Amino acid sequence: MEQKENEKSMDSDSETMLKKVYEKSIDPASQTILLKAKQEGVETAWDRYEKQLPQCSFGQLGVCCRNCNMGPCRIDPFGEGAEKGICGATADIIVARNLLRTIAAGAAAHSDHARDAVLAFKKMSEGAAGSYAIKDEAKLLSLASEYGIPTEGKNREKVASELADALLLEFGKQTGSLLCTMRAPEPRLKLWTELGIVPRGIDREIVECMHRTHMGVDNNATHILLQGLRTGLSDGWGGSMIATDVQDILFGTPQPRMSTVNLGVLSRDKVNVIVHGHEPILSEMIVEAAEDSELLKLAQEKGAAGINVAGICCTGNETLMRHGTPIAGTFLQQELAVITGAVEAMVVDVQCVMPSLGELSGCYHTKFISTSPKADFPNTVRMEFHEEKAYETAKEIIRVAVENFPFRNPEKVNIPREKQECMVGFSAEAILNALGGSPDPLIEAIKSGAVWGVGAVVGCNNVKIKHNYGHVNLVKELIKNNVLVVTTGCNAIACAEAGLLVPEASELAGEGLKAVCKALGIPPVLHMGSCVDISRILVLSSVLANRLGMDISDLPVAGAAPEWMSEKAVSIGAYVVSSGVFTVLGTVPPVLGSQAVTALLTRDLNNVVGASFAVEPDPFKAAALMLEHIDGKRKSLGLNSDR
């Protein structure tokens, strides 16, 4: 009797546990590992989120200022307490300044990533980074001509060297504006010029943000936010675009290919090496070193059937796009990957790497290897990576992983079954190729209404939204309504895990989109790359707008970041909206403490840059907002707007 009762209570315990796990993620693989985490008593981001609740209201509203040491100051949102900071800054000023600093941090992250890519490119051209080579000569030449570099009679290394110098100048430019902005449609560039928000030097805009938000400098919310738009543009049409271009030259412009995603890509009998972070500079070498015969032999000696490299976050997207290297998961799956107990090495570079991985790796046999000279973490094995010895370092890293294989504890291993096929590699070039070399077929499909519009869905994971719930449902809703979706970053991985990146997913699309996808043999959701590759989306929309002789803001296009969390996402939001694309955010940015800033972002920006933000956590309602926007644009273009 007693035993029965015990069983009963255990059942209800595990039932609650299961229920809790289902509330956290829609992805079965993640649910399996979250349950394992609970059983093993290991902490994840979701547990730490619960401990943070309720979160600070001042922080959520953006009304706390720490910019000088008279403070910290905060404004009482309900008007009973302080209405101004000590310096006299109102909620409007404080919210705007905080937002500007966030944009600056996001732009800095993307652009500093770009700088490293260019520096590696420069070293390669001078023969100082022998592990790298020029993989896309056509792109090198086309970029050289864009930057006004004569190519005749020069070898390609010389061209690359001169191009690298020209690109580096963009960072410290003191006069004129960023060259990539010339790729924007003419009316857009004209608008930016009139508003005075054409970005100048990449670094300069970020520095100016920090200057303006220093105590006692820029204290007009609108004026502050215009600098936010300019800084965002210096990312999208500067840093990010340069990163994409240079990485394409160095590692090849992505072409459609098949791969697999989700935690199930981890191998039972091979050495599992995860590359996590954002830059391809290292992960490209890791992928290569994993095929090194000497290391494969060592793996065999250690009892492994081979070496399996898998990605997480955007460094994963970079190798996925160019080599079809499988991806183990999105941002919120980084800890889960370690908890499978099957990861020999978690190799990280920069951005979106949780410091919790250090302690977590200690619970398993995983070696947590940090490689960037910029990014150290608690409890890591430091293996600093420099381009000069790129391949050697990559080999050393793989060697550490291989030698760690015998320490894998089979009793602690649980690799989920889920392993989903996906079609990836849709660079702007690849999409135009698929269309037969011209954007016309897509334009015709949009005109006929077969393709109702284009949705750009991007961004992170955020524990505030059930893992992948926002991403997958929003995208499904869009394709159901014949909106072709282009995706990058963790949205792309989430969609891949949900099986939306295979041509067969067109069955989930509306009739019009389904027919187009079937004719071209493409999925209804096109993976365009990492988060810096949102620049590819800008280029593609410019191609469409230019072909039609209009502005990006005239196109039936809408954007969304359903589960965003990082500062980079704020910078992205700033440049996507400044480029004329209406954007729906799935989590609330910390701006609601100022009515003026909120009104500007969600309404008044329309009159300034022809697009604005909306906030909608419910993915179905968010999709409805995007569709409504696309309907409106179709109507203005004189196209059928009656769904």
Place this chain on the structure above:
Amino acid sequence: MKDLIIRPERCLGCRSCEIACAVAHSKSKSLFSALGEQPAPKKRIYVDCSPNLEISIPITCRHCEDAPCVSVCPTKALSQDEVTSIVSHNPDRCVDCWTCSMVCPRFLPLYRLIRVIGCWTSSMAYNRGVISRQTDAGVKCDLCQGRDIPACVEACPTHALVFYELEEIPGTKLPETTSELTG
């Protein structure tokens, strides 16, 4: 009975309790929606700072029925409205004897802290300031009826506010007699 206990030594002065209180007493009960409400939701808890003690103290009054602070006040500085049970404080009659704080479970930990520190000059000014402010606003702490835990307790990141049976917290059991306290 459970009550809200103030542990001033843990308060960092972040005012999260104030906002949570206002939101809990708003129409929408949601921070983002409460922002635009008219009339603006009113808080029942105030973080005051005590410069002499160099601490911040969240202060909130429940205006209990048959309020013990009122009954023990030797100078009748505290009085209670029979209908609304709002406790009022008349600073002209107050001699700062602190007897009221000794009988209030919410303030007992503060009283003990002050006794330990040996600083007697700060105290009641803040306590009664809050009581009068709440009197003016016509609002009182209702322990967030309808919620399991009062919003301020839930919002406090350092557990300076806790919601417990008085007996559960060491040092918060009310003394039987005044002499027990002073002795």
